[in-house]
Amino acid sequence: MLSLEDVLAARERVDAVARRTPLEYSHTFSEITGASVHLKLETFQRTGSFKxxxxxxxxxxxxxxxxxxxxxxxxxxxxxxxxxxxxxxxxxxxxxxxxxxxxxxxxxxxxxxxxxxxxxxxxxxxxxxxxxxxxxxxxxxxVHAFDDELVMAGQGTIGLEIAEQCPEVDTVVVPIGGGGLIAGVATALKGRLDDVRVVGVQAEGASSAAESLRKGSPQELASVDTIADGIAVRSVGERTFPVIRERVDEVVTVSDEEIAVAVTKLLERSKTLVEGAGAVPLAATLERAFDYEPDETVVPLLSGGNIDMNTMTTVVMRGLVEMGRYLKIRTELKDRPGSLERLVEVVADANANIFAIRHDRTSRDIAVNAAEVEVDLETHGHEHAAEIVASLEEHGYEVDVLA
Known part of the structure; x- marks a missing residue:
């Protein structure tokens, strides 16, 4: 099985090419969670990820x-x-x-x-x-992406860095796809620090490691479906599984919606661009997918930042919806002068900002003398979004919430 000595031997080779990435305390996420959250920013690595x-x-x-x-x-x-x-x-x-x-x-x-x-x-x-x-x-x-001891050892050098940068760490949270990263990191951390806990996180739509631990052997999923494409792997590795079973304390899952929120909050609050797979450790921390105590030192390992720009637009928009910061509605108007202006006035009185309006008279689902309108709104939270819908309904509009 992979050993600390394997990781130490890898370090000199890896240091010749890879960067020693920063580990930074986050005031924002510490305040949100009550823990002492330090982000391991492997997003700043060469090629944009730990690989x-x-x-x-x-x-x-x-x-x-x-x-x-x-x-x-x-x-x-x-x-x-x-x-x-x-x-x-x-x-x-x-x-x-x-x-x-x-x-x-x-x-x-x-x-x-x-x-x-x-x-x-x-x-x-x-x-x-x-x-x-x-x-x-x-x-x-x-060169296997994860199921190779030399690859696992190379990834484990992140664990050595965390142990040196934050020796007081209580819990390190690591994404899992095939398991190479967490196998290496857990081996390094358990070999260097006493009483450190390693928590693995998978997307709900690609939870092979969690399923494998439940059943006691590597399991292959029929398919995977998640926005976190970097960990969209059908099966944990044959070589990584025994290491995970022995050295990882817990494996949890998060939803795509929770991942989207984490990506959005990292971008907005920490000015850090992280791909879906890299955001799952923070998602698990924010959602308390695992238990931790107040003031516990938690290090989410943000493993990569290579998110496709088209994907990022979709993910951030989904994150805003989940946070109650974006609302898309549909309603019908009488096709007469001033109808659209009156709708806009109701929205403005509710202190909502309009991103876009789509006005359609040709839909077969409405009366000939009506128009269908979709409105995209910036909102301040779930309560504000609900107030906007309630106000529109009070003014006689039938509202369908689309997002």
Whole structure:
């Protein structure tokens, strides 16, 4: 099983390429939770995520023959970039298989780092199957995204940094996809600190580790469905599972709505851009998915910031809806002069800001002498949104809340 010595051996190789990322106290999230929250900002890492660590350690240990033949891997995006950069720096050719619908920003970045990208399959598992075919056909070395002790050891160097930067830490919260990150981090932390707790977090739509722990062996999900594409993995690893079972204290799940809120709050309050997978530790902390005491020192590991800009727009909008900061409504107006102005006056009197209005006379679902109107509103919270709807209804409007 992976050991502290493996992580320590990886450190010198990793330090030659990866950055030592900051760990910062958050006044905002400490005030919200009552805990002493320190954010481990792996979002500032080279390639935008922790994956460069494990990839660097694996590529650095290739034999001369393996170096000449090159490497291949499968990834939804972050591991792809890590392997591409690590291989390019070492003079090794890399072929990266990514799911067909991988974020465009991650595909483009992988190519810029020097990887030859092959798009195949609907998710990580199908991309991995294609990468294994290339491995066999071209005699390349497969660099697994998580189920490899050298990769796990490289990721574990984050745990060494946390132990040094925040030795008083009580709980470290870590995202789980296939388990390579948390296996390495837990190994480092348990080897360096006494009484530290490690909590793993998965998205509800990709909870293979949680399911595997319940059943006592690695379980493969039929499908995954989450905005956190970086941890959208059907199965925890065969090698990572025993480490998780032995060294991780608890595994919890969060919903996509909770992830969206965490992404939005990080962007708004901490001015930090974090992808869905990187935000799940904070989501679990904000939602108290695990128990912690007042003033307990909690370190959510924000593992990456490579969010596609189109995806970010959707996620932030969903986060605002969940926070009661955005309201979309639909109603009908009589198709006569002044009807729209009167609707706007009611909304203005309720102190709501209008983002957009869509006015449609052609819908088949309304009377010939009516118009359908959708209004997007900025609101101050759930109570304010409810007051706006109530005010409109008091003025005779039938309101459908769309978001």
């Amino acid at each position: 460069i660590r494990g990839a660097t350690n694996r590529v650095a240990t290739l034999s001369a023959a393996e170096t000449e033949r090159g490497v291949v891997t499968a990834s939804a995006g972050n591991h792809a970039q890590g392997v591409a950069l690590a291989a390019s720096r070492a003079g090794v050719h890399s072929t990266i298989v990514m799911p067909t619908y991988a974020p465009i920003s991650k595909v483009d970045a992988t190519r810029r780092y020097g990887g030859d990208v092959v798009l195949h399959g609907l998710d990580y598992s199908e991309a991995q199957a294609r990468a294994r075919e290339i491995e066999a056909a071209e005699d390349r070395t497969y």
